[in-house]
Amino acid sequence: xxxxxxxxxxxxxxxxxxxxxxxxxxxxxxxxxxxxxxxxxxxxxxxxxxxxxxxxxxxxxxxxxxxxxxxxxxxxxxxxxxxxxxxxxxxxxxxxxxxxxxxxxxxxxxxxxxxxxxxxxxxxxxxxxxxx
Amino acid sequence: xxxxxxxxxxxxxxxxxxxxxxxxxxxxxxxxxxxxxxxxxxxxxxxxxxxx
Numbered sequence: 001x002x003x004x005x006x007x008x009x010x011x012x013x014x015x016x017x018x019x020x021x022x023x024x025x026x027x028x029x030x031x032x033x034x035x036x037x038x039x040x041x042x043x044x045x046x047x048x049x050x051x052x053x054x055x056x057x058x059x060x061x062x063x064x065x066x067x068x069x070x071x072x073x074x075x076x077x078x079x080x081x082x083x084x085x086x087x088x089x090x091x092x093x094x095x096x097x098x099x100x101x102x103x104x105x106x107x108x109x110x111x112x113x114x115x116x117x118x119x120x121x122x123x124x125x126x127x128x129x130x131x132x
Numbered sequence: 133x134x135x136x137x138x139x140x141x142x143x144x145x146x147x148x149x150x151x152x153x154x155x156x157x158x159x160x161x162x163x164x165x166x167x168x169x170x171x172x173x174x175x176x177x178x179x180x181x182x183x184x
Contacts, residue, residue, distance in 0.1 A: 016153055023148055084155035084162040086169035088176060104166045106159070110149030 005120050006030045006047075010040040010066065011055040011082065020053065023109045024116060037061040041069060048074045051100075051119050053112070056083040056090065064093060071098040076126060078119035082107070 007029050009017045017033035024031050032049075034040035037060045044052070044066075052070050056063035067079045078100040083090065086104035094102050100122070101115050136142040155162040 013156055015156055019151065019153060023151075026148075082153075084158075085165060088169070088172045091169075091173075104169050105162050106152045106154035106166060108149060109151045109153060112153070113149065 005050045005123070006032075007051045007053065007116065008032050008034070008040060008043065008049040009053045010034045010037060010058070010063075011053075012036070012058045013055075016055070016082075019109065020112060023113060027113060027116075029116065029120075037063075037066060041066060044070060044073065049077055050123055051078045051080065051116060053080045053082060053116075056081060056094075057085055064097060067094065067097050067099055076123070078123060080112075080115055080119065082112075 007024060009020050009031060010033075011017050011020075012035050014033075014035050017035065021031045021033050032043065034043065037058045040054070041061055052066070054063040054066050061069075063081055063083070067081065070077050070079055075098070079098065080101045080103065081094045081099050082103045082105060084105040086102070091102045100119050103111065103115065134145070136145065
């Protein structure tokens with residue numbers, strides 16, 4: 001299952017992307033990591049990713065704006081929000097704009113791996129439903 | 133279920149699963165905000181439960 005899914009990770013703290021990339025590539029996913037939202041946005045214009053993991057508070061385009069941009073271009077892409085500034089209002093806003101999941105930092109890498117697996121499973125089911 | 137080639141691989145995998153991702157600049161504040169968010173979620177959940 002893992003090697004057919006492409007993931008984009010955006011977090012302005014480089015260590016976050018590095019640690020997640022290492023963990024997710026071990027599971028067989030293809031992972032691209034960005035620390036600048038404008039660079040991630042450019043990449044998202046060039047390529048459709050299966051799953052996008054994004055922080056919220058960043059310089060330039062924030063995570064909610066990126067979520068909207070992703071869903072506009074490819075509604076099937078699963079977007080997971082990660083944030084150190086979690087609040088119920090933010091969680092509701094992310095959900096209303098189509099986020100697949102919302103994770104408050106700090107979190108364990110194992111939690112993220114499980115969420116990614118859940119997103120990948122949801123995508124597989126959706127694609128199977130379309131084929132049938 | 134994941135198959136491990138050796139006990140060491142299992143240990144290393146568990147270590148990686150347990151590794152915590154946080155905001156390296158202010159880890160304590162990030163943790164406190166998460167606690168506050170978690171409490172809000174529980175309160176919200178209870179409110180919805182009693183509403184029904």
